[in-house]
Amino acid sequence: MSWPRSPESALTEPSVSSIAHIETSDLERLFQERHVVRQGLHQRHIQMIGLAGTVGSGLFLNSGQALAMGGPLGAFLGYTLMGLAASSVVLVIGEMGTLVPLSGGPVRYSELFLDPAVSFANGWNQVCSYLVTIPAEIVAASILVEFWSSVSSAIWITVFGILILVTALLFIRIYGEIEFVFAMLKIFLILGVNIMALVITCGGGPSGQSIGFRYWKNPGPFVQYFGIEGSLGRFLGFWSTLNYATFAYAGVQNITLAGAETRSPRRAIPKATKRVLIRILIFYVLSIFMIGLVIPSNDPYLLHLTGTASQSPFVLAARRAGIPDIPSIINAAILASAWSAGNSFMLFGSRILFGMAIQGHAPAIFARLNRFKVPYAAIAFFGAFMCLGYMVVSETATTVFSWLQAVVGVSTLIDWIVICVVYLRFYYSCKKQGIDRHKELPWAAPFQPFSTWASLVLLLLVLFTGGFSTFIHGHWNTETFLSAYINIPIFLVLYFGYKWWKKTRIIALVKIPIVGLIQFSLSQETSDYEPRRKRKFEKVNFLWA
Structure with missing residues (x-):
């Protein structure tokens, strides 16, 4: 494992006493990251970043497509099933992240518990994904502004790009506070539109007409996918919603990506992790359920993609009920x-690249820190690729950019699958070495290994059937096929290419240094300790604390 030797990223040498019980010198170097970066993120920051921080335009704008493809019950079941899988992934990430709080989170665990080649392949897979998704969100923001203004989108792309860069280059604590405020706004929006949907359903809108479960009866709880009649068509409609749900939940697994910058991770990470299921149920599953109540799945506007609030199913429901001014508020x-x-x-992207540079899987320059102790070189690298957003100015380039978004979208499924496999290696290594997870680890995830195995099987099925629509007679689409499957060979080429070049091997269960990690984690407990302060309304703040 090579380490950068630039002045900004030089690490202090470990003392003899601190590594007395560490099995390899590399373990000590991994934990030195906590002395290089600044621990500015609190528990409330990381849980909001992991859950509400990744709620972009997808949940509010594109959830209507899931309703149109699967029907109200199909979409509800799809979001529920993938929500359970996402929760399982977050739980195991919390267990490993509490023990090993490193920059790059899940990408780094592969190096310790499975194979450096997996870490390399998944790391670059995620980096490439964020190189496209960051400008995609900037483009989405610029299109939303066009709801009120006809100014060129290129101007707004520049404005939002600069704001994101400035925020990322400041103290991590400033970023955390900004994201906490944004996350709270999104939570209030989600609760607000769900309350509005409930009022409309019960007949509290201007029309005074009660809807109830009318749309579950007509046009029905399921949609006949591509007109295929019978139970097969209904099942395919439900199955298609799993892809929409996956994209909606993308990012919830990243609560430990800034683990080295998290204060008191032994307490903060488990607390942020344990409540993820109830938040997914409230924010995502409840929202898709309410959407299915207030708008029929055959509404033609559900598939009318404008990029602004006018395509939001909540806005469509408000217009049907005769409620004015909702579009501007939601937009x-x-x-x-x-x-x-x-x-x-x-x-997420900059911390993955920073962690990879520390591992030697990326150029050492990306491990350099600025005066605020944030990886400025990695941030600048992603900032340069924001220019991809300007492709929307050209009609031809817009098509290419949309295709790139679809290609990297599957990277979320690959990341979740890798996390499950890495955790299972970690879990069975603990059993092999006689380690009682519940007694010796800082925190142990519940329902293991059963929930991880179930999630792994489901995720593999979704990955390999992601482009199933192209195999239906008369519906072949090359773009859909490539976007659904091209990530798989890319990942395999990166994995086997690195494995051949570096001659890496899968780490034997008995050689995974869990004992050393536990010993060092205990030695850090005192220095990481942060006094717990009692807060008002502590028992009712499960949404934000």
Whole structure:
């Protein structure tokens, strides 16, 4: 493992006493990251970044497509099923992240518990994903502004790009506070539109007409996918919603990506992790359920993609009920969401690249820090690729940019699958070495390994059937096929290419240094300790604390 030797990223040498029980010198160097970067993120920051921080325009704008493809019950089941899988992924990330709080989070765990080649392949897979998703969110924000203004989108792309760069280059604490405020706004928006939907359903709108479960009866709880009749068509409609749900949940697994910059990770990460299921149910599953109540799945406007609030199913429902001024309010909130998601993706991408540079899987320059102790070189690298957003100015380039977004979208599924496999290696290594997870680890995730195995099987099925629509007679689409599957060979080429070049091997279960990690984690407990302060309304703040 090579380390950068630039002045900005030089690490202090470990003392003899601190590594007395560490099995390899590399373990000590991994934990030195906590002395290089600044621990400015609190528990409330990381959980909001991991959950609400990644809620961009997708949940508010594109959830209507899931309803149109699967029907109200199909979309509800799809979001629920993928929500359970996402929760399982977050739980195991929390267990490993509490023990090993490093920059880059899941990408780094592959190096320790599975194979450096997996870390390399998944790391660059995620970097490439964020190189496209960051400008995508900036483009989404610029289109949302066009709802009120006809000024060229290129101007707004520049404005939002500069704001994201400035935020990312400041103290990590400033970024955390900004994202916390954005996340709270999104939470209030989600709760607000759900309350509005409930009022409309119960007949509290201007029309005074009660809807109830009318749209579950006509046009029905499921949609016949591509006109295929019978149970097969209904099942395919439900199955198609899993892809929409996956993209909606993308990013929730990143609560430990800034682990080295998190204060008191032994307490903050488990607390942020344990409540993720109830938040997914409230923010995502409840929202898709309410959408299915207030708008029929055969509404033609659900598939009319404008990029502004006018395509939001909540706006469509408000217009049906005769409620004015809703589009502007929702558009403003979605604009903040897109900007916030861009901020979060910049954090995720830059910390992955920073962690890879420390591992020697990326050029050492990306490990350099500025005076605020943030990886400015990695941030600048992602900032340069924001220029991809200007492609929307050209009609031809817009098509290319949309295709790039679809290609990298599958990287979320690959990341979740890798996390499950890495955790299973970690879990069975603990059993092999006689380590009681619940007694010896800082925190142990519940329902293991059963929930991880179930999630892994589901995620593999979704990955390999992601482009199933192209195999239906008369519906072949080359673009859809490539976007669904091209990430798989890219990942395999990166994995086997690195494995051949570096001659890496899968780490044997008995050689995974869990004992050393536990010993060093205990030695850091005192220095990481942060006094717990009692707060008002502590028992009812499960949404934000």
